[in-house]
Each structure stands twice: as C-alpha cells, then as structure tokens.
Amino acid sequence: MVLSAINIVWMRRDLRLHDHAALYHALQAQGSVQPVFIFDTEILAHFPHRNDRRLSFIVSALCDIDRELQKRGGRLLVLHGNAKEIIPTLAQALGVGNIYAAEDYEPEAMKRDAAVAAQLEGTAKITFVKDQVIFSPKEILLESGAAYKVFTPYSNNWRSRITPLSSMPYEYNDKGRYAAFDGVMQRIQACGLQYIDLSAGPEAALEAVEYDYNKDTLWPTQGAVARLQEFISEKSKNYEFSRDAMAVHGTSRLSPYLRFGLVSVRECVHRAMEAGAIKWLTELIWREFYAMTLFHVPESAHVEWNPKYRGRLDWSHNEGHLAAWQQGKTGYPVVDAAMRQLLTEGWMHNRARMIVASFLTKHLRISWTKGEEHFAQYLMDYDMASNVGGWQWAASTGTDAQPYFRVFNPSLQSEKFDPKGEYIRRYVPELQRAPADTLHAPWKHPLLMNYYPPIVDHATARDQALAMFKKLA
Template sequence: MDTIFWFRRDLRLFNNFALYDAIESGCHDAVFCVTPEQWVQHGVAPIQVDLLKRRVAYLGPLLSEHGIKLHVLNCKDYTSSVSVLCDFISEQGVKSIYANKEYEINEQLRDSQFVSWANQSDINIHYYDGDLIAPPGTVTTKNGDMYKVFTPFKNAWLKQYQDTHFHFNALPDTFPAISWNCCDLLQSDGCSSKWPVDDETLSKVIHRFIDEKLTDYKESRDFPAVKGTSGLSPYIALGIVSTHQLVALVQQRHVDVLKSAKSNLFTWVNELVWREFYRHLLVAFPSLNKYKNFNEKYDAVKWRQDDADFKSWCEGKTGYPLVDAAMRQLNETGWMHNRLRMVVASFLTKHLLIDWRKGERYFMQHLIDGDLASNNGGWQWAASTGCDAQPYFRIFNPITQSERFDPKGDFIRKFIPELKNVPDKQVHFPHKYLASIGRSDDYWPAIVDHKAARERALAAFKV
C-alpha cells in the first residue's frame, strides 16, 4: 500500500478533496484512529462519540464498495495515535499520506509530531483545508492581521467568495469492491440512534431544509417550539457534511445568495461564516484553546464559586422555565436550540456570575454537536469576555426572552410537563400563579431575583 487516507473529523465521501486526490494517486486504504482517552480528556459527549463511531462503521462498507479498505486503529490518545500510525505505515510500506487539517492545539501538536517522524522516514504528507471554505489566515485586515470583529471579517469573506459559484467534484473512478467487517472498536453504549448517519437520509434532510425552510429561516430560527433550524450541526461538527457542500447546494437554488449579506436567504449562510470566524480565531489566538479570556481585561472578574447554583443550572432547576426547559432539552436529547444556548449561557454567567468555562465544559460533555471553536466562541460571546462579544451591560432577561420566543409556552411545557396546566401568560414565570392556587410545590422556586442578579453582574463587570 503506497498511499493511504487518514480520516479525522471529515467523515464523508462527498466534497472531500483530500480523499479524491488520494484516490487519484492510487489509494486503496484508509485509516481511522479510535482515541477513547483523548475523548475523555477533551470532555467529548458520549452521544457524540456514539455518532462518530456509527458514522465510521457506516463508512467502512461504503468505502469497500469503492475498493478502499478502512483500517480502524486502536489508540489511547493522540500521542499513542502517532506511534500506532507510524508503526502501521512502516509495516505496510506506505509512502504517501493524505489528510484534512485539524486546527485545535492538541491536534496541531499531534500532527507536528507526526510530520517530524514522516520527514525523517521520507514519507510524503499532503494536508488540505477541507474543514473550511476560507483557510485560516486567508481573510485578514490590510495589515495581515486577524479580524477582531465579526462584521468586517464577514464582509472580507464575502468579498473574497461572492463571485465564486461553489460546485461538487464527483468521486473519481475507484477500484473493484472488497469486503469489510465492522471493527469491535466501533461498538458503543451511546444513544445517538435518533440521528441518522447514512448519506441517503442526510441528503433528504439537507434538501428538505434548503427547499422548504431556508426562506423562512430568518423568521423561525429563534422559536424553539418550531423546527425552523437545519438540524445539521452534529454532522458539520464531525465533517459528515461540509460547509462547502452546503453553500454549493444553497447556490443551486439561490444563485445570488452571496451577493448581499442583508438578504433573508443569507441569514443561514451567515451562521456558517460565524463558524469560520471562530475557527480562524482559534488559529490566530492559540490561548483560546486553553480556555483563556480573549479580552484579558475581564480576567479581573471575580466569578462566584457556588456549586449549588451551578448544580441547579445543570439540572434545569433555576426556577426560570425557559432556562430549565432548555437545560432539560440538553440533558435528555444531547442538543439545544441555538437561541436557548445564548439564554442559558447568559443566565449562568450574568445571573449566577459563574465562570463561563464551567458552562462551556458542561456543554461539551453533553452536546452531540460539540465543537471547541464554536462552543468557546459562543460562551465567551455570552460572557462578554470574547471577541466581538455581547457588551457586559446587555443581560438577557429570561422572562422576556420566554415571552418573546415561546409565547404560548409550547416548548416549556414539552420539557417541563409540571407546568402543562399553567396559563400561557403565567407560564414564563409561574410562581405567583402557582402560589395563588396552592400548588407552589409543582415547580421549584427561583434561585435568584432577576433585578438583583443583574445589578450584581453589572457591579462585577464594571470592576
């Protein structure tokens, strides 16, 4: 085997140019490294590990149909994966490796160690920027610096790509089919079964969103009781679908989608550009990988160390229905609506004045779409410590957020059935109503007063 492809978080055959070039170079073999101890160290959610393993198990026979054998290598962590992969390469006589880049700091360290060994062993490595439309460092200011505000970054990104019509490259001619048996290393006790991993179903999901929901996305995306989002974030996080592929599909229906950032149609693409922005930041400012505040002046904020309040937040027992319903959604399903991610993050960091890093870690441990760059960026945005973050004096009121985005309480009642008989107007903060009918025990009391919490947060951040 002269050439192999190294799968990482790019678990797809479509729009995988590194894989295509490997095949054109005669690649008959691919590898994937199972690294359970690294996943634990990174706090990867069990539901995401399960989705990842199911997808790799699906890819095995799919690759075999194209004459490519997938080798699943047993490694403890990234350090182990380097030595295991080097041994595999030496034993098999591999001369050339193709892979897509990963940008997080531990992944970069792993790759630098591997490159060092490969250079000494006369092995050719071909790395591609398959995770992004704009590779890190290609969208910069006139001085060559990384943008620190999203809108100028987006405008520069658009200027660079607005005249580009993205397209798919067909899978090149492959080889006669071979057999492949599922590896025991891909067995899992996770619970991602509600998320399909086959390409046929995913194609239907993608086209249904683009054909039927995209035009209404701007108006419906903030209402958690409505299925107005794409639901593709878990697949983007694992590279099962690529942003390049998604933008190309949108362009097939709406040719001018990149012509104006103000159009309704661009609103969803804008979310993909935010993802690119956070990834560029992760590369430009490596300290973000280490959970440092982007804005160092907020290092002076004295976060509260209150385990009881944090536990109440984690369990969805804050006494604020929208916050509690959102946390129940996360704990029960492994996913949370994007609007609610902002609401619960604001509540933890502003109302409870608890360090954003604790919330960020909890999200990673539970989200099926956990992604360091986006998760870190989103949490620092909510905590006002990040790049182009929400100003510290803008503090979400969880009651008015509930009244605005779940007006009839449909989402709240779905995850807090104890409130199913509370009238619509009272369901957003039901304590007085429940007390008036002698049912205070139906729902836990509010752990903090909104006005007092807001004043406490303002005082802490002003310092």
C-alpha cells in the first residue's frame, strides 16, 4: 500500500489531543499525521513493581486518546522497545520526513532525544517544540545569562514576561488529517516492531509489556479539563487559605494530570490569569523554577545543589529508621498518615510532603536522596525536577531552600494543619477512635500507649541535625 507523506507525533508527557503543541506543528506540515507512543524499555526499567499505578494511568490515557482518534479518522500507534532504536526504524519503515515531539528537560530524556536526532540525521528531521512549560529553562535567566538561584526574582521576571499570547492554548482542526492506519500497520508488521494492540483493552495492553492493569477510581483519566475548571471556579479563590489544610481537598490535585500532560500548562495558566488565581499561579511558576534549576544543574538530581554541602553532610544510614519512615510507623501520627497516604493513593498533600521530608532529613538525618527515591517509586505525579527541588528545599541543601535551622516539629505541624486529626484518622486506622487532642503526640497519653513509640525524640533529633549542618557552616 502506498502511503502519502506522514508526519509522526511522538507523544511522551503530553497524553491528550487538545492544545497539543507537537500535534499543532505536525498539522502545519503537508501530509498526514500519525501519533505514536512508545513504552520505552529504558524508562520501564525504573518501574520495578508490576502493579505500578502510573502505568495503568498511562495505558488508560492512551485508550482514551485512541478512542477519540477513531472518531477523528485515525488511530494511536503504540510500540514497545527502546525508543532510541524504534524512532529511526519507524521513520524508515513509514518513509517519514518529519517527526514532532515536545521538549523534555530531564537529563536522561535530553540525552535520549539527542541520540534519536543524531540517528535520524540525513533521513528524517525531528523537531522538538515547547509544551510542558510556559517558559523553557533557557528563556528566563539573569541578565548575565546565568540561571536564577532565588525564586522571587525568577518569579517576578516570569510574571513580567507573560502575555495572553504565551499562555494561549493551541487550536486546530485535525479531522481527516490522520494517516491510514491499515497501511501503517502493514509496514509495522513487515519491519518487526513490537506493536501493542489497544483494541484488546487496557489489561491486555499492559500485560503485553509485562505489567498489571488496575482500574483507578481515584485518578480517572477522563475529565482532566473538567477537574481544572471545577478547581478554578469553586476552589481557587480560597486556595491561599485552604491549601495547607491536609484533611480537605483545598488544592487542585491536578499534579498527575500535569505530569502526564492530560491537561496542558497553558490552559492552567490561562485560566488562573482569567480568574485572578495569583497564589495558584505562583505554584505553577515553582514548577518551572525547578525545571530550570535541574536543567542548569543536572547533577543536582543526585548530589546536593549547594556546593557547600555537596557530598559532605554526615548522613545516617540507619536502615530501621528508613523502613519505619517508608512504612508509616515512626510513632509520629502525622508523618505516618502521610507516608501511608503515599502508599495507598500514590499522592501526598504538599504540606505533608514538607513534613515527612523534613522528618527524614532532619529528625532521622537520612539523606534526601533516599526520600527522593522512595517518592519516585510511588508518586503518581513524580517529576524529577519538582521532586528533587522539593526534597532539596526541605533538606536545606537546594536552591532557595529553607534555612537548615528550621526543623519542623511534627506535633505542632499536625496541631496547626490537621487540628481535628481528620487527616491522621483517615490513613492511620490504629488511631481511628482516638480523641483529637491526643493524636498529635500519642506517647503522652496512657490511652494510646499501644501506638508505635516515637523512633526519635524531637528535641534530641533537632539538636543533632543542627550539629550536622553547623559543622559545615
């Protein structure tokens, strides 16, 4: 079968069909469009659990896209293997001249994209377009051209540069512009690429890449845009006041959708500006600040961003403490609730993330890298830049981090941000019936003596943390 000129749209962190930068650019070119997603074996190697809920989320989003594409005359092509080999093989098999993909700023992703571009040289052109941020890490810099180290001036510069146009969602008419899928499939079968058939359903699709599918009612893939609209119209006004209350859904809970691109950052920013949701906009700017930081200091994914501390902090290697923290058995109910929320929901409230990160790095003096790795295994919204940024902020080793002498007192934090203990009770069934005033420090109450005893004493742990940092002051 003769195929007319095809342009590939390689979907990665942009799992949607609306306001899609790569799709928009592919539609500007002549010829038809074939959207492609690859279950990349190099990425899957970082997903050791067969029932990883992120893979269920991804495959469910791919099925949604495929169904929608069928209405528009196309199909989604899903392949399994090493993306660095697949893209050049695919381009050759389909006789493709142009490939479009969104820019990715994570260190490994940039290496992959550079390798793909090099392999394609002379046969096809790959164009990377900005999609997951409003301003790329190269766009908001100090006058000297160096990266910002402090958030507020970065944020001021960001805000001064934003115009209605820079957050304007992409619009296009893609009906009838997709490649004839039968012809595409003939070529795929002939060249031996491993194709995943979405028509057989999400279970079979994940089974083919050796993972288990679990339908997730907590994080449905449909209705992401409606979630954004609902947050903007109903919650954004109160966000400044309710964002720290751990028991209520006062934040947008859009992070998994932003992470995998089921909503675009342009529509988030656009709506935030329309609604005057200034505080919420600031959080979206933090996301770009951390992307910029990791881009300019890629080694900060693994070592302390602050050269003063790099590789020099005397971290503890207490495996028992680490396990108690990971399982939510530290004896500090707010820490335990948060860690169990992570295990059961694949998500954690931002205030809780700050509390548990402070606890691991300051109370237990265990390196932030251990916490970063644990979050990377379980967070639905895991994003290397934001996670490393958040961890290094809490550990006082990062850019614009909190000062080392700020050590959260977990009991005071839960008294303040979960006064009635609703958050604690939701995730710690052992404390289900405990009176609210006993929940923040159960070891003081004879009624609750059966609860896990605190693995460290707050005051002693605080002194030890300060001593660890002071040595390098």
